[in-house]
Amino acid sequence: MPRLTSGSLIHDSVNVTFGEKEERMMITGMHTVADIFCVGCGSIVGWKYEAAHERIQKYKEGKFILERFKVLGPDGSNYTVSQEARVGGSDADDA
Incomplete structure (x- = not known):
């Protein structure tokens, strides 16, 4: 089943751990x-x-998707990123 997201493609992430690598069919094709x-x-x-x-999806390699609705700000409210702070823009083709 394809994954849907309202997240942004970003270059780095902190305070996270990683699960096992797996093959997953996304809307934009197969990815590890x-x-x-x-x-x-x-x-x-x-x-x-x-x-x-x-090949056309190679730009995503090594980058992260953080699902906005799952990330909260330091005060517990919904976290929002200002336009200037965005690193990679939206990964709209996975939405």
Whole structure:
């Protein structure tokens, strides 16, 4: 089943641990991914693209998707990223 996200493709992530690598069919094709988990609560907060099987998707390799609705700010409210702080933009083709 394809994964849907309202997250952003980013270059790095902190305070996370990684699950096992697995092959996953996404809307944009087959990818090798690893789920990423919050070190505080253990919840899945997104995934890391380890490998893309299609050449046109190679730009995603090594980058992360953090699902916005799963990430909270320091005060417990919904976390939002200002336009200037965005690193990789939206991964709209996985939405």
